[in-house]
Amino acid sequence: MATLGNNAKSGLVTALNGALADTMALYFKTKNFHWHVAGPRFRDLHLLFDEQAAQLIGTVDDIGERVRKNDEYTLTSIGTVASETQIKDQDDVTIAADAMVAELRDDNRKLHDRLSKVKEEAESVGDNATSGIVDDWIDQCEERIWFLNQTTK
Numbered sequence: 001m002a003t004l005g006n007n008a009k010s011g012l013v014t015a016l017n018g019a020l021a022d023t024m025a026l027y028f029k030t031k032n033f034h035w036h037v038a039g040p041r042f043r044d045l046h047l048l049f050d051e052q053a054a055q056l057i058g059t060v061d062d063i064g065e066r067v068r069k070n071d072e073y074t075l076t077s078i079g080t081v082a083s084e085t086q087i088k089d090q091d092d093v094t095i096a097a098d099a100m101v102a103e104l105r106d107d108n109r110k111l112h113d114r115l116s117k118v119k120e121e122a123e124s125v126g127d128n129a130t131s132g133i134v135d136d137w138i139d140q141c142e143e144r145i146w147f148l149n150q151t152t153k
């Protein structure tokens, strides 16, 4: 079992906390678009964004607890989420529905990269539990990318 400050796990912990930050930020952006989307596809996209937001928030606790089960510290605040996430804020509530879909698709691809890093780091230090559970997070992320991509065709 890892002990606090174990450098061998630092890459894994950084990747997990990065995935936590991205998931939190993407959750908020997806809800933001759920609230503000407009146009003829309002109902479909309003519901799709809500489903995806629920899926994102549903993984937050598991990601944080994989950090704690490795005896390390999780993110603690919106401030730490903001400093660690690669998901950029989108505060323009008037952007077109298609632009919202494309932005969420691209952001989910960024999260996918981060989750792939979690998988790689977990395998390299023999953390089998993280390696197993991250497969589910990746599968859900790929579903979100697929659904968003299909709506842009």
Ligand SMILES: [Fe+2]
Pocket: 034, 050
């Ligand atoms: Fe709602």
